[in-house]
Amino acid sequence: MAIQDVRAQLFDAAERVLLRDGAEALTSRAVTTEAGCAKGVLHRHFADFDTFLAELVLDxxxxxxxxxxxxxxxxxxxxxxxxxxxxxxxxxxxxxxxxxxxxxxxxxxxxxxxxxxxxxxxxxxxxxxxxxxxxxxxxxxxxxxxxxxxxxxxxxxxxxxxxxxxxxxxxxxxxxxxxxxxxxxxxxxxxxx
Structure with missing residues (x-):
């Protein structure tokens, strides 16, 4: 099943983890778990986790x-x-x-x-x-x-x-x-x- 608007879903999940658990808990696994998708989904759309975070902040x-x-x-x-x-x-x-x-x-x-x-x-x-x-x-x-x-x-x-x-x-x-x-x-x- 295709995930609609993966970036938005991952960004929103990252915000929830950040608010709930703090910056130290923000990992790619925590984000994908919160988003309800496989860890590979994040890495298919972003070169690495720091790239993901930079794009989140820029957004x-x-x-x-x-x-x-x-x-x-x-x-x-x-x-x-x-x-x-x-x-x-x-x-x-x-x-x-x-x-x-x-x-x-x-x-x-x-x-x-x-x-x-x-x-x-x-x-x-x-x-x-x-x-x-x-x-x-x-x-x-x-x-x-x-x-x-x-x-x-x-x-x-x-x-x-x-x-x-x-x-x-x-x-x-x-x-x-x-x-x-x-x-x-x-x-x-x-x-x-």
Whole structure:
């Protein structure tokens, strides 16, 4: 019996293993067992397990581009703090936080991602670029001070956001907690409330 959309099935299975058991438990056998297929299926579609993991990360990083477009189109409307809060809540899903752990856990994966043109730590790098772009657009529209350093603001939001979401046994922080962080970071540069 042919498996429909093998890549998606294997990627989804890898995410479940990663979320449930952590980066150290993510093996080709664990992924294929979770996907309900033979181990050879993964190796028919990917040169090796690190290639599989790199393509998984690149696939998931590609989803940030969709979020970035939506966030950029929101510039000029609503609340800057609310938009940034929503963006961080969406960016730091349990899967994204686990992916960051996976990338830092596996040296070979980081090397492959760099070879594929992914600088820094993928997910965090793209998230920072997304926030920088949005803040830059808000600055162009005059809702953020003209002299605001949007690159530093974005790095501060992403770094603080990651720390806020990572390593929490009790689940992700609430919207109010994230809003408090965003407010403390951007209040000094907002030109309107």
């Amino acid at each position: 998931r990083v590609g989803r940030i581009a969709e979020r970035a477009a939506a966030l950029r189109s929101a510039a000029g409307s609503g609340s800057v703090v609310a938009h940034l809060t929503d963006a961080l809540m969406g960016l730091f899903s349990p899967v994204a936080v686990s992916m960051v752990g996976l990338i830092t856990f596996r040296d070979a994966l980081r090397a492959r991602l760099r070879a594929a043109g992914q600088p820094g730590i993928p997910v965090l790098t793209q998230a920072a670029a997304m926030i920088t772009d949005y803040l830059g657009r808000e600055r162009e529209l005059g809702r953020i001070a003209a002299d605001a350093d949007v690159d530093t603001l974005a790095l501060t939001l992403i770094g603080t956001g990651h720390l806020l979401f990572a390593g929490r046994d009790e689940g992700p922080p609430g919207t109010a907690d994230v809003c408090k962080v965003v407010t403390s970071v951007v209040t000094g540069v907002l030109t309107e409330s």
